[in-house]
Amino acid sequence: MARVxxxxxxxCTSCRLCEMACxxxxxGQFRPSRANVRVAIYxxxxxxxxxxxxxxxxxxxMAVCPSAALVRDAETNAVLxxxxxxxGCRICxxxxxxxxxxxxxxxxRKCDLCGGSPECVTxxxxxxxxxxxxxxxxxxxxxxxxxxxxxxxxxxxxx
Amino acid sequence: MNAYAGKVARVNLSxxxxxxxxxxxxxxxxxxxxxxxxxxxxxxxxxxxxxxxAAANKLIFSAGPLTGTAAPTGxxxxxxxxxxxxxxxxxSNAGGxxxxxxxxxxxxxxxxxxAAKTPVMLVxxxxxxxxxxxxxxxxxxxxxxxxxxxxxxxxxxxFASIGQAGENLVRFASIMNDKNRAAGRSGVGAVMGxxxxxxxxxxxxxxxxVADPKAFRKTCLDLLATxxxxxxxxxxxxxxxxxxxxxxxxxxxxxxxRNFRESQFESAATISGEAIAEKILVRNRACVACPIGCGRVxxxxxxxxxxxxxxxxxxxxxxxxxxxxxxxxxxxAKANFxxxxxxxxxxxxxxxxxxxxxxFEEGVIGESQTGCNLRFGNAEALVELMSDIxxxxxxxxxxxxxxxxxxxxxxxxELFMGSKKQEFPAYDARGAVGMGLQYATSNRxxxxxxxxxxxxxxxxxxPALDPRSPKGKAEVNIGLQNVTAALDSAGLCLFSSFALAGxxxxxxxxxxxxxxxxxxxxxxxxxxIWNLERLFNLGSGYTHKDDTLPKRLLSEPAPGxxxxxxxxxxxxxxxxxxxxxxxxxxxxxxxxxxxxLGL
Numbered sequence: 169m170a171r172v173x174x175x176x177x178x179x180c181t182s183c184r185l186c187e188m189a190c191x192x193x194x195x196g197q198f199r200p201s202r203a204n205v206r207v208a209i210y211x212x213x214x215x216x217x218x219x220x221x222x223x224x225x226x227x228x229x230m231a232v233c234p235s236a237a238l239v240r241d242a243e244t245n246a247v248l249x250x251x252x253x254x255x256g257c258r259i260c261x262x263x264x265x266x267x268x269x270x271x272x273x274x275x276x277r278k279c280d281l282c283g284g285s286p287e288c289v290t291x292x293x294x295x296x297x298x299x300x301x302x303x304x305x306x307x308x309x310x311x312x313x314x315x316x317x318x319x320x321x322x323x324x325x326x327x
Numbered sequence: 328m329n330a331y332a333g334k335v336a337r338v339n340l341s342x343x344x345x346x347x348x349x350x351x352x353x354x355x356x357x358x359x360x361x362x363x364x365x366x367x368x369x370x371x372x373x374x375x376x377x378x379x380x381a382a383a384n385k386l387i388f389s390a391g392p393l394t395g396t397a398a399p400t401g402x403x404x405x406x407x408x409x410x411x412x413x414x415x416x417x418x419s420n421a422g423g424x425x426x427x428x429x430x431x432x433x434x435x436x437x438x439x440x441x442a443a444k445t446p447v448m449l450v451x452x453x454x455x456x457x458x459x460x461x462x463x464x465x466x467x468x469x470x471x472x473x474x475x476x477x478x479x480x481x482x483x484x485x486f487a488s489i490g491q492a493g494e495n496l497v498r499f500a501s502i503m504n505d506k507n508r509a510a511g512r513s514g515v516g517a518v519m520g521x522x523x524x525x526x527x528x529x530x531x532x533x534x535x536x537v538a539d540p541k542a543f544r545k546t547c548l549d550l551l552a553t554x555x556x557x558x559x560x561x562x563x564x565x566x567x568x569x570x571x572x573x574x575x576x577x578x579x580x581x582x583x584x585r586n587f588r589e590s591q592f593e594s595a596a597t598i599s600g601e602a603i604a605e606k607i608l609v610r611n612r613a614c615v616a617c618p619i620g621c622g623r624v625x626x627x628x629x630x631x632x633x634x635x636x637x638x639x640x641x642x643x644x645x646x647x648x649x650x651x652x653x654x655x656x657x658x659x660a661k662a663n664f665x666x667x668x669x670x671x672x673x674x675x676x677x678x679x680x681x682x683x684x685x686x687f688e689e690g691v692i693g694e695s696q697t698g699c700n701l702r703f704g705n706a707e708a709l710v711e712l713m714s715d716i717x718x719x720x721x722x723x724x725x726x727x728x729x730x731x732x733x734x735x736x737x738x739x740x741e742l743f744m745g746s747k748k749q750e751f752p753a754y755d756a757r758g759a760v761g762m763g764l765q766y767a768t769s770n771r772x773x774x775x776x777x778x779x780x781x782x783x784x785x786x787x788x789x790p791a792l793d794p795r796s797p798k799g800k801a802e803v804n805i806g807l808q809n810v811t812a813a814l815d816s817a818g819l820c821l822f823s824s825f826a827l828a829g830x831x832x833x834x835x836x837x838x839x840x841x842x843x844x845x846x847x848x849x850x851x852x853x854x855x856i857w858n859l860e861r862l863f864n865l866g867s868g869y870t871h872k873d874d875t876l877p878k879r880l881l882s883e884p885a886p887g888x889x890x891x892x893x894x895x896x897x898x899x900x901x902x903x904x905x906x907x908x909x910x911x912x913x914x915x916x917x918x919x920x921x922x923x924l925g926l
Contacts, residue, residue, distance in 0.1 A: 181620035183613035188397035191534065192544070198396045199534025201431065211506060212635075214610040214624040291397060293551060293618030
């Protein structure tokens with residue numbers, strides 16, 4: 169069963185180890201500007217969370233690519249960039265609703281799930297990034313929401 | 328170069344000239360980077376006897392070889408200069424995003440020389456460096472400065488800046504980065520103010536390469552696993568922040584209270600980490616590459632103490648709380664917010680107010696001078712005085728000189744609780760005597776983070792030591808001082824040391840830099856850095872007579888609590904400390920020691 173990269177904004181502390189891990193795995197350097205996962209940080213609001221490709225089932229990037237450079241990996245379900253087909257037009261970046269496709273050295277760059285073992289998940293010290301089986305990814309969020317609601321209700325009924 | 332950016336920017340503000348130099352790899356190996364390498368450069372280029380606020384002083388912003396990598400807690404950087412508060416060599420450490428960004432922009436270090444005639448800021452945009460006018464920012468606090476610069480330059484820039492305190496040469500002004508991170512101590516912000524440098528803005532798109540990525544990755548993951556299993560770094564600090572210490576240290580009878588008159592505070596619980604978590608904590612915030620994430624994003628809603636920001640950290644909740652006899656958490660938080668905004672060190676700010684409160688209660692100074700009833704516990708006066716200090720307004724102008732100069736001025740120097748003109752942090756050494764040795768020997772004056780004896784004395788080690796006994800303290804203190812000098816130079820946070828059991832630091836440095844560091848070489852580098860700093864201070868005019876403590880700690884027994892009746896038997900530790908350091912009986916490094924260290 170395919171696994172999916174799952175984000176829990178409540179767990180993120182803004183440490184950016186995901187950016188370090190990703191850029192190191194893909195470029196051989198600790199270089200956040202070339203990481204496929206970036207942490208959005210709003211310091212004044214104390215809000216931070218990783219932004220990364222969601223590997224959409226009906227992926228707009230694949231649909232708009234004029235050179236069929238984006239393909240679905242049968243095993244990991246990741247959308248991959250085939251470098252020698254990519255013409256560097258960046259239309260995929262525009263189409264992506266998450267802004268999760270970047271561009272450097274003439275090619276589109278995006279999360280490839282590290283071939284099925286995402287390095288960002290390995291380094292994430294909290295559970296802000298996890299890699300559960302696809303059906304668990306939604307039930308976990310539902311459960312987390314239910315837990316939070318229960319806590320709130322308990323507080324309300326107690327006061 | 329591996330791990331290093333390999334370049335140093337030199338900015339001469341008097342001439343408005345910027346040059347770039349190559350990093351010397353031999354020196355990098357011997358002094359690691361960060362604190363060590365910058366101290367070497369300062370020692371070589373600046374006469375130790377200069378006035379710290381003169382244009383001849385230099386101000387060095389310095390990242391370590393691990394800064395900007397995935398090394399856990401490796402987002403740290405240092406400011407090194409001659410301290411405006413202490414007249415010692417000063418090195419202040421900060422976290423946040425600024426240090427890594429400097430590396431990504433292509434620089435290990437920025438050396439600021441001379442002084443500008445009118446306010447300027449330095450903009451580093453990858454390889455491009457430019458000095459720009461900063462007249463419009465002068466007078467603004469650090470938060471407003473960052474907001475305006477974000478609008479002007481772009482949201483992906485990171486900043487280090489001074490607020491009003493640095494501009495007004497408050498002796499304990501800090502340099503703030505990423506709004507609430509501070510290179511806090513010894514008056515580095517006043518030096519920046521004396522140079523009329525308002526801010527450094529930096530943006531970098533480059534990266535940091537390591538020599539052996541596979542070995543580096545493994546050590547990083549091992550250290551992450553250890554940090555996730557050690558109680559302090561996986562539970563205590565994330566849950567309660569550094570203020571988790573408040574109740575612990577108070578229970579040990581080592582919490583200085585009302586300018587060290589007592590060593591336990593009756594309202595400790597109301598300003599503890601637990602109270603912060605319950606009343607004002609919004610969320611945690613981590614520095615770059617840190618799995619601990621002890622930062623406290625906090626908010627006080629409404630009321631006269633309303634505000635938001637980060638902290639207070641343990642030291643601040645003590646200096647602005649127990650030490651001034653204030654148990655109102657909202658007031659303490661507000662005073663701390665003001666320190667962050669105006670850019671000043673809350674430890675020295677609070678302690679100086681505490682000293683003034685004792686002078687007031689002793690009748691040495693009166694309301695005609697202070698402008699308020701400055702008794703211990705006056706929370707409103709405390710908060711009011713914070714902005715008066717930052718603006719050097721009224722009695723704030725006197726406080727802005729720091730406790731040592733103020734107590735001297737009023738003829739009661741013994742009431743200053745610090746050493747080498749720097750106020751002590753939050754541990755009463757009468758309840759933990761090894762910290763007394765640390766205070767007396769610290770190269771930047773009163774300081775805990777140059778050799779954190781609280782670990783062995785109060786937190787169970789390793790090694791666990793009896794806090795009341797002077798036995799074995801010299802050796803452990805020297806070991807901690809050396810290792811800390813190496814950590815500060817590498818770019819790791821001191822809190823990583825709660826999880827460092829063996830060779831992690833040399834392993835990380837070896838894999839990152841490619842230098843074939845043995846563990847002993849890294850410790851020797853720490854020893855070298857410590858001795859270098861000592862030589863600077865001797866050159867500045869300090870002698871063994873200054874390796875001492877206030878009379879209160881040496882001869883006034885703690886009045887109550889677990890440390891009741893205790894004083895610090897410094898004379899039973901200091902000679903052994905000198906001997907083990909390889910110094911003569913006047914505290915001077917011997918020729919033999921210096922030649923061993925290659926100094």
